[in-house]
Amino acid sequence: MTYSEETLSAYADGELDAATRAALETAMADDPQLAQRIARHQALRAQLQSAFAPVLEEPVPERLLASVRGAAAGPRAGNVVALQPRARARWSWPQWSAIAASLIVGALLGPPLLRPGADASLVDTRGGRMVAGGVLARALAEQLASSQRAGAPVQIGVSFRSRGGAYCRTFSVQEAGGLAGLACHEQSSWRIETLARAVSEPAGEGFRPAASALPPAVTGTLAELIAGEPLDAAAESAARARGWTR
């Protein structure tokens, strides 16, 4: 089976039907070249999103808030452009390069989380980095893989120590169309290292918490970061008791 670029980009855009997506993911596992072609599309998406993501963090100019309120709008910059130099924009890009770096694998982050109805609080940014928020942050801090409820909104997969010594955990989220990722504990928050669309499963079959359900992007990051073996139930529990600090 050969796949057109259009099909592969539709995969990166989350636009394939379940059957085609499943077939493509199976094919991808045996075909590094195919996986690479898909990665190219995902990387472009990630590049575009990281280039424009900082706009969301900028303070909204007062004149726009005023026009929303219906107050008399201020003069438009556009009307005076050619007659006098504009004040240079004051950029408040928070730790810009950090964002660019941390978003590389987050190709699929933006769309599902930003659609109306999605729980946007799953992910926050702090100091320009993506960190877990809301229900995801709580699950990462509290939930043990060995004792979690099957229907919990967040499922914890593997917990492990990274080469840098931090505690990291893989997770899956049912919300936002199904996402999976990997987060590492850093300065009292969970920094998200990878986020990808969860491996698709037939509807109604329930949510598979096992690491086998993780998308390749997440298992790849896992393989890259892990030092030694994953934590067993006792070690996981002990790490939680220490607040995920060393």
Place this chain on the structure above:
Amino acid sequence: MSVDRLREELVTLLPRLRRFARALARNPQDADDLVQTAVERALLHAAQLRDGAPLAAWLYGILRNAWIDEQRARARRGRLFTAAESGEQVADAAHAGPAESLAVQDALGRLPDEQRLAVALVLIEGLSYKEAAHVMEVPIGTLTSRLARAREALQAILGEP
């Protein structure tokens, strides 16, 4: 939708509208002008929007129309100020972030308008193909072929990884 309700929703959506406008207009002041025009038009037409309709898509559509109007007005003015403006864009852009995202923004700016619009809606704003086609008032097939050409062009400009 009542105007008051729309005002509340708009406050939440302003950051996304600003990002969308920035992808289209590049120059931050021009982008915010577009947002302001879109907000004013949206408030005028709030009654046309039924509750529960996809508000974000409606607003993207209004902003897109404002952008097209502005492009036409610029063309009529004969691009008298093009040189000054582009010089200024370079100066602004120098403060816009690291080299990689600048390269991405430049590459996007070099696409034909309709391709840039498709990229902004689908790849940056995360709309589905169906939603984006609706905003652009084209069939889905037209959207996907514009998107495919845009991707190819962007990858060519940005270089293979």
